Amino acid sequence: MARALELAKRGWGATNPNPMVGALIVDKNGDIVAEGYHAADGAAHAEVACLKNMPRPVEPTDTMYVTLEPCSTKGRTGACTDALISAGVKNVVIGATDFSPEHSGRGVEILKAAGVNVETGVLGRECEDLNFIFNHAAKTSKALLAIKYAASKDGKIALDDGNRAHITGKEAMHSVHEWRALFSSIGVGFNTVKIDNPALTVRRDGIPPSCRQRLIFSAELNFDFDMLSKRVFTDEFEDKTRVVCCADSPADKMDFLRRCGVRVMQLSAPSADRAAFWNELKERLFSEERISSIYVEGGAITLSSIINSRSADYAFVYQSPKVFGENALDALDERARGSWKIRNPKFELLGLDKLSYGEVEYL
Numbered sequence: 477m478a479r480a481l482e483l484a485k486r487g488w489g490a491t492n493p494n495p496m497v498g499a500l501i502v503d504k505n506g507d508i509v510a511e512g513y514h515a516a517d518g519a520a521h522a523e524v525a526c527l528k529n530m531p532r533p534v535e536p537t538d539t540m541y542v543t544l545e546p547c548s549t550k551g552r553t554g555a556c557t558d559a560l561i562s563a564g565v566k567n568v569v570i571g572a573t574d575f576s577p578e579h580s581g582r583g584v585e586i587l588k589a590a591g592v593n594v595e596t597g598v599l600g601r602e603c604e605d606l607n608f609i610f611n612h613a614a615k616t617s618k619a620l621l622a623i624k625y626a627a628s629k630d631g632k633i634a635l636d637d638g639n640r641a642h643i644t645g646k647e648a649m650h651s652v653h654e655w656r657a658l659f660s661s662i663g664v665g666f667n668t669v670k671i672d673n674p675a676l677t678v679r680r681d682g683i684p685p686s687c688r689q690r691l692i693f694s695a696e697l698n699f700d701f702d703m704l705s706k707r708v709f710t711d712e713f714e715d716k717t718r719v720v721c722c723a724d725s726p727a728d729k730m731d732f733l734r735r736c737g738v739r740v741m742q743l744s745a746p747s748a749d750r751a752a753f754w755n756e757l758k759e760r761l762f763s764e765e766r767i768s769s770i771y772v773e774g775g776a777i778t779l780s781s782i783i784n785s786r787s788a789d790y791a792f793v794y795q796s797p798k799v800f801g802e803n804a805l806d807a808l809d810e811r812a813r814g815s816w817k818i819r820n821p822k823f824e825l826l827g828l829d830k831l832s833y834g835e836v837e838y839l
């Protein structure tokens with residue numbers, strides 16, 4: 477199953493809105509005979525890819541290991557339960573249960589009814605955690621909203637002269653790009669674009685740069701031509717950028733942006749109701765565009781708005797050992813600090829920095 481998990485991760489960032497899944501078949505001696513994984517949305521499911529890679533017919537003593545419960549509905553690619561039964565697979569070991577209401581537990585039942593030996597929950601937690609985005613969307617029919625920020629040891633994001641300081645090292649930056657690759661959209665507030673001029677693209681070693689949907693949050697729409705010269709509005713991925721505003725955002729400014737060729741997404745929530753704003757964004761991105769996740773990188777106003785309206789589902793916090801001092805700018809406003817925590821956080825050491833991440837729990 478650990479090997480099947482490695483195979484699943486080959487689909488990192490390419491399977492949205494589907495889950496990452498890996499599968500393999502071992503013979504009666506425990507030797508791996510074939511492997512497969514779900515490579516991209518629309519491609520063969522892992523079980524089918526694995527069966528295709530079989531060098532010989534399946535024998536009754538072979539066992540398939542798969543990280544996620546095989547699907548039981550005929551989607552674009554056909555039900556995997558049917559494929560396994562007709563290929564003669566007699567033993568299936570499953571990692572995680574599928575959370576989709578139409579699948580959950582049904583795949584196991586169908587296999588058992590067809591006389592297949594089924595074992596579930598092997599490395600279940602790891603297999604479930606891998607698809608935290610897919611699981612969230614399956615349970616809520618909304619995109620998962622994750623916040624990400626890097627802070628000094630004393631919770632600051634900038635030095636007291638207001639200048640942006642390099643908070644974390646290159647290992648942490650590398651990690652950010654890996655996570656950006658997994659998410660289907662990236663968001664920042666207006667001020668972050670104005671001050672930092674970020675590219676918000678995915679840049680990984682040996683892979684050409686790519687870009688997720690870029691969301692720029694602004695209620696006032698205080699755009700001018702200087703703002704529109706920023707990278708997110710002018711680079712090769714400019715068509716992936718849109719400005720997200722509210723019911724009461726000024727109509728003349730929306731017109732100005734549209735005349736300048738900028739995509740504008742106006743939500744029906746008023747700017748005063750931040751909980752409604754974030755909730756509507758999550759619902760609409762998922763139902764209208766199958767965008768299952770939003771990775772919000774700042775700045776402090778946007779992150780605090782998300783936390784204070786109890787809208788964050790997940791968090792990534794990079795912490796540097798540096799101390800900026802009490803006059804430096806805080807990563808989160810006073811109300812947001814201490815109002816939440818990461819439930820059962822996972823930790824990674826990245827050079828001198830530490831990443832904590834996991835589901836957000838409000839206190």
Ligand SMILES: [Zn+2]
Pocket residue numbers: 521522523546547554555556557
């Ligand atoms: Zn399937």
